[in-house]
Amino acid sequence: MSDIPAHTIRFGRIAATLPVRDMDRAQTFYVNVLGFRKVFENGNPVGFAILKKDEAELHLTLQRDHASAPFNVAHLMVDDVDALHALCQREGLRIVKGIRDKDYGLRAFVLEDPDGNRIDVGQPI
Template identity: 40%
Template sequence: MTDTRYLAARPNLPVSDVARSVEFYRRVLGFDVRVDAPEFGLAVVGKEDAEIALLRTDSPPPGGCYLTVEGVDTLHARCVEAGATIAVALQTQPWGMRDFVLEDPDGHRIALGEQVSRAA
């Protein structure tokens, strides 16, 4: 029997307006559109190996995810310049991650961080 290999994780975020959310992730994070299926209320956006699925829902509960990046300071500056709501300021954590949290139009908290040191 062959071992299972996990290749990637893709969070599914419920959103009230897929097109608005796609525009937000393109403008703020520089994501590309990987799947655009408005007839199914679905889009997948991403950059390099990171992807987020956006699923239309009438009353989306807030959720979130954590994306590990390289160049978090540059990304933070881009997000601020794009007018994103920064929910948690850019900071270096005791466990070695430098990260910040933004909110998308549906209130999802998207944490973005970079490993800057190893925890002791």
């Protein structure tokens, strides 16, 4: 064990990695619907990709046998949760939990991506 306590170590970014069954479909969704841009991909066929939008970073990993989890796998903070909710509705996405003000100070909803990954989206009230 190290003698260096964890609280003295500065942490940098951390990015969610989402498993996807179809990399092309997932990238199309995150780029064309949510406005991310692809900054890296690896493999032929592509098995891993990094997407960015503003301060958000998302990693996609190809898992052809992926079974979606029945819980939120990522949390995304945005500056206009109502606009993103409206966009998701317009695009026909499954909204797992409808938009509402939470008692912990966020206006939030939960969306499901094309692979069933649940993303909790919030904005401070």
